[in-house]
Amino acid sequence: MRTYTAVFEPAPEGGFTVSVPALPGCISEGDTYEEALANIRDAVEGYIAVLKEDGDPIPEETGEPILTRVIAHDPT
Numbered sequence: 001m002r003t004y005t006a007v008f009e010p011a012p013e014g015g016f017t018v019s020v021p022a023l024p025g026c027i028s029e030g031d032t033y034e035e036a037l038a039n040i041r042d043a044v045e046g047y048i049a050v051l052k053e054d055g056d057p058i059p060e061e062t063g064e065p066i067l068t069r070v071i072a073h074d075p076t
Helices: 033-054
Strands: 006-010 016-019 025-031
Touching: 016 033, 025 033
Parallel strands: none
Antiparallel strands: 006 016, 016 025
């Protein structure tokens, strides 16, 4: 069993887009948080399966992620 950080971002049209930073290109979506969570879990499992089939190493997440908001002033 592997654990990865998933980043859920609200989509403008509703629902969520989800990415897993430790697995480049592993992205999914869902109309609800629960659906998005189930979909990204499937995507991660598929991603790992393809890596195994190809004989590629499976990335591990290193360290604890840090999430923060950055306030940037609009230069006018």
